[in-house]
Amino acid sequence: MEHPLYVYNTLTRKKEQFVPLNEPHVGMYVCGPTVYGDGHLGHARPAITFDIFYRYLLHLGYKVRYVRNITDVGHLEHDADDGEDKIAKKARLEKLEPMEVVQYYLNRYHKAMDALNVLPPSIEPHASGHIIEQIEYIKKILEAGYAYESEGSVYFDVPKFNKDYNYGKLSGRNVEELLNTTRELDGQSEKHHPADFALWKKAAPEHIMRWPSPWSDGFPGWHLECSTMGTKYLGETFDVHGGGMDLMFPHHECEIAQSVAHSGHDAVRYWMHNNMITINGKKMGKSLGNFITLDEFFNGTHELLEQAYSPMTIRFFILMAHYRGTVDFSNDALKSAEKAYDRMMDGWKRLNDIKAADATTVDLNVADLKAKCYEAMNDDLNTATVIAHLFDACRSINLINDGKAAISQADLDALKDVFKVFLFDILGVRDVAASGDVNLKPYEEAVDLLLQIRKNAKDNKDWATSDLIRNRLVEIGFDVKDTKDGFEWKVK
Numbered sequence: 305m306e307h308p309l310y311v312y313n314t315l316t317r318k319k320e321q322f323v324p325l326n327e328p329h330v331g332m333y334v335c336g337p338t339v340y341g342d343g344h345l346g347h348a349r350p351a352i353t354f355d356i357f358y359r360y361l362l363h364l365g366y367k368v369r370y371v372r373n374i375t376d377v378g379h380l381e382h383d384a385d386d387g388e389d390k391i392a393k394k395a396r397l398e399k400l401e402p403m404e405v406v407q408y409y410l411n412r413y414h415k416a417m418d419a420l421n422v423l424p425p426s427i428e429p430h431a432s433g434h435i436i437e438q439i440e441y442i443k444k445i446l447e448a449g450y451a452y453e454s455e456g457s458v459y460f461d462v463p464k465f466n467k468d469y470n471y472g473k474l475s476g477r478n479v480e481e482l483l484n485t486t487r488e489l490d491g492q493s494e495k496h497h498p499a500d501f502a503l504w505k506k507a508a509p510e511h512i513m514r515w516p517s518p519w520s521d522g523f524p525g526w527h528l529e530c531s532t533m534g535t536k537y538l539g540e541t542f543d544v545h546g547g548g549m550d551l552m553f554p555h556h557e558c559e560i561a562q563s564v565a566h567s568g569h570d571a572v573r574y575w576m577h578n579n580m581i582t583i584n585g586k587k588m589g590k591s592l593g594n595f596i597t598l599d600e601f602f603n604g605t606h607e608l609l610e611q612a613y614s615p616m617t618i619r620f621f622i623l624m625a626h627y628r629g630t631v632d633f634s635n636d637a638l639k640s641a642e643k644a645y646d647r648m649m650d651g652w653k654r655l656n657d658i659k660a661a662d663a664t665t666v667d668l669n670v671a672d673l674k675a676k677c678y679e680a681m682n683d684d685l686n687t688a689t690v691i692a693h694l695f696d697a698c699r700s701i702n703l704i705n706d707g708k709a710a711i712s713q714a715d716l717d718a719l720k721d722v723f724k725v726f727l728f729d730i731l732g733v734r735d736v737a738a739s740g741d742v743n744l745k746p747y748e749e750a751v752d753l754l755l756q757i758r759k760n761a762k763d764n765k766d767w768a769t770s771d772l773i774r775n776r777l778v779e780i781g782f783d784v785k786d787t788k789d790g791f792e793w794k795v796k
């Protein structure tokens with residue numbers, strides 16, 4: 305590939321040149337939503353981080369199979385108060401099928417992702433749709449001798465695995481310390497060792513989401529779905545596995561152990577992790593009262609928010625930091641991100657308005673700008689630097705707009721292209737009104753224009769044109785009504 309792209313591999317702890325196994329194909333797996341919380345802010349960062357990587361790979365010409373799972377088998381962290389699974393609890397309280405609960409949250413999540421202009425993945429597999437594959441995967445780990453059955457559940461044997469391989473190499477956890485802990489956790493006495501983790505859990509009688517297996521009616525362990533579905537759709541070795549840093553341990557560490565036990569090697573070549581989000585300097589958490597959903601950001605309805613922040617403000621704010629750095633959400637920081645986004649959009653609007661001159665006098669080398677943007681992206685997806693370069697270009701655009709400098713047609717076209725490619729295609733920024741709604745005004749005016757042409761045709765007794773416009777608009781989905789003064793329309 306023309307552009308040498310370097311990414312930080314969490315496993316080796318260094319930046320490595322990204323060379324896919326089967327160029328031009330890239331297999332990428334990202335852990336999807338793990339908590340059903342209406343699409344909260346914590347979902348935004350991994351989704352946007354790996355959306356950038358996905359978009360950039362597509363831009364470079366790679367054929368990417370992007371898999372992002374849906375965790376829906378109901379083995380999520382239990383509510384601290386009563387220990388009941390979240391999906392099951394909501395299903396019971398609201399007399400819903402568990403899958404109705406899953407779908408409800410999934411629809412909201414998708415809506416929030418659309419608003420943030422996050423591209424949908426190529427495959428979005430549900431854990432609940434891959435129970436058979438997960439059972440087969442467990443059987444292989446059992447055959448390899450790295451798991452054991454206990455009281456109808458199956459656990460991964462961490463001490464045994466650690467003797468043969470290195471458990472903890474991703475997170476750098478001190479394994480000896482982990483293994484020597486003698487603390488027995490409540491209700492886990494069926495485990496041989498506290499560090500062992502569940503591959504299959506026998507379901508308690510009241511547990512709603514359950515499937516038959518050779519060991520018991522139960523459900524698979526959380527870590528297992530990602531190993532199983534990653535391998536099913538991307539192969540026993542694939543290029544990228546991404547997720548938030550909070551998933552490194554135990555989730556991804558356990559995934560590596562499972563893959564090694566199952567296939568003899570880790571499935572993943574590049575492990576990539578985005579850093580976390582804080583709110584006013586604090587970790588997000590329900591108990592801290594700062595657990596803000598994306599809808600609450602978009603509507604400004606949470607008490608910590610001084611105003612609504614559009615999806616593009618949120619996206620732009622996240623991209624103004626490198627994905628491995630922390631991002632702190634505060635009203636001040638978001639307001640300045642909103643201003644920055646507006647400034648960038650003003651620059652883009654002016655770029656489209658300015659007229660070319662015979663020669664370029666402005667101090668801006670467009671080829672150089674483009675090269676610097678590529679260089680930033682190739683340096684572990686440094687979106688913050690790309691944005692800084694585009695702001696430099698905005699300063700030149702303003703000079704031209706104010707008549708203090710000039711730009712040639714060729715440079716003007718090339719500059720527009722840089723904005724289109726980097727700002728819109730790769731950074732995935734959308735040019736929308738600050739409300740976050742798509743600006744529908746031009747479309748509305750286009751429909752008005754069509755109906756005005758129809759009215760003129762009618763006045764001229766050109767019934768063919770008049771009927772054509774009316775019938776086509778009705779077919780497309782508009783309700784058109786003639787009124788005393790002209791016409792009215794709405795979307796059916």
Ligand code: ZN
Pocket residue numbers: 334335336530555
């Ligand atoms: Zn996962």
